[in-house]
Amino acid sequence: MVRKLxxxxxxxxxxxxxxxxxxxLNNNPRDIPSVLINRPVPAFALEPLPGDTRGLTxxxxxxxxxxxxxxxxxCVACVAEHPYxxxxxxxxxxxxxxxxxxxxxxxxxxxxxxRNGNPYTLVGLDxxxxxxxxxxxxxxxxxFVVDKAGVIRYKHxxxxxxEVWANTLKPIIEGLRx
Amino acid sequence: xxPRLRQGLLAAVLTVGLSATAWAVQPxxxxxxxxxxxxxREVSRELRCVVCQNESIDESNAELARDLRLxxxxxxxxxxxxxxxxDFVVARYGDYVLLKPPFKLSTYALWFGPLAFLxxxxxxxxxxxxxxxxxxxxxxxxxxxxxxxxxxxxxxxxRDEDNAR
Numbered sequence: 079m080v081r082k083l084x085x086x087x088x089x090x091x092x093x094x095x096x097x098x099x100x101x102x103l104n105n106n107p108r109d110i111p112s113v114l115i116n117r118p119v120p121a122f123a124l125e126p127l128p129g130d131t132r133g134l135t136x137x138x139x140x141x142x143x144x145x146x147x148x149x150x151x152x153c154v155a156c157v158a159e160h161p162y163x164x165x166x167x168x169x170x171x172x173x174x175x176x177x178x179x180x181x182x183x184x185x186x187x188x189x190x191x192x193r194n195g196n197p198y199t200l201v202g203l204d205x206x207x208x209x210x211x212x213x214x215x216x217x218x219x220x221x222f223v224v225d226k227a228g229v230i231r232y233k234h235x236x237x238x239x240x241e242v243w244a245n246t247l248k249p250i251i252e253g254l255r256x
Numbered sequence: 257x258x259p260r261l262r263q264g265l266l267a268a269v270l271t272v273g274l275s276a277t278a279w280a281v282q283p284x285x286x287x288x289x290x291x292x293x294x295x296x297r298e299v300s301r302e303l304r305c306v307v308c309q310n311e312s313i314d315e316s317n318a319e320l321a322r323d324l325r326l327x328x329x330x331x332x333x334x335x336x337x338x339x340x341x342x343d344f345v346v347a348r349y350g351d352y353v354l355l356k357p358p359f360k361l362s363t364y365a366l367w368f369g370p371l372a373f374l375x376x377x378x379x380x381x382x383x384x385x386x387x388x389x390x391x392x393x394x395x396x397x398x399x400x401x402x403x404x405x406x407x408x409x410x411x412x413x414x415r416d417e418d419n420a421r
Contacts, residue, residue, distance in 0.1 A: 084384065113350035180319060207323035214348040216306040216320070 112214050112233040119146075119228050120212035124202025127178065127188050134175055134202030140228040143254045145174045145221055145247070147198070147238075148210060150181055151190035153218040159237035163197035166243060172251055176201040179210050179218055223247060225254045280317045287329050296329045299341050303328070304353045312355055 119136050126133035139146065147163060149156040163174055176198035178187040184203055191201070204210050213222065216235070223232040232250050234242060281300075287293040297314060303324065305316035313321040313328070324345070331341045345353055357363045402410065 081387070113346075114348065180323075206326065207320060208327070210320075211324065211327060211345075211348055214350075216349075 122209045134200045139224045143251050148177050148220045150179045151186040156219045160194045164195045167197035173199040296332045
């Protein structure tokens, strides 16, 4: 019996490994657990885009549930995400604040928003990643849900789509407003 | 070895050897004080680049890694200890950014896992190589001689088979 087990063991281990790998295939290596969930947003005050009178400060995020979106004119996935953000703005359901990350020239960010539409209530420039690092950002786009008290409640890595909005972000916002 | 070949080999060795020490740190990032710069390098080597994930920020050419290197240097210059700088980054990105995972409850499996597997392998090997000696000793009495009754049956079976043909 024990002898037989020795011959079956490698096959069993192999199957176990295959199982682990199959599960691993569905993991997103970009999905790094954020330690900032349930912590207040870092204090910051960002410069405005050219043409805007106000930038973005951490105080702007208090009062109502809001979305904070990290983007940049250099970011390809942000272009794909943008129409969905404009759609969310049009529903008037929630305010979206933008952090224009690592813009080499602030005018690029301005032009990009003029061309693609501006879903943001306020935009702040973060050219040297100071605030992005405070938010634990690993890439663009990323979207944070911030509650009324200015506490980060959720982080979405990657583009926001209709599906992400309907299944994840909207229910979270509704829950936080109760 | 011909001088030509020797030169060629030397060039190859130098190319490989030197490229290994070519870090991503740009001259314009470096601090003027060599002691502080050395500390910044030391800290940078312990921090994972969150874009490339298997490189430290000291090795990575990603732009976010560069910004993090500058933040590390900024804090070193402002008088943070190495541990304070690491804590600063961990507070934002979690233990994940440390290339050497901390020793605590949630990482025990990581630290003790290899040791557990080594012990398992040793135990497996030990019990496997011990077995043949006991197995042959055990198998001897199993081949007991046939009893008189069994012999009779066997003969009958053989006879029946012959008759059947």
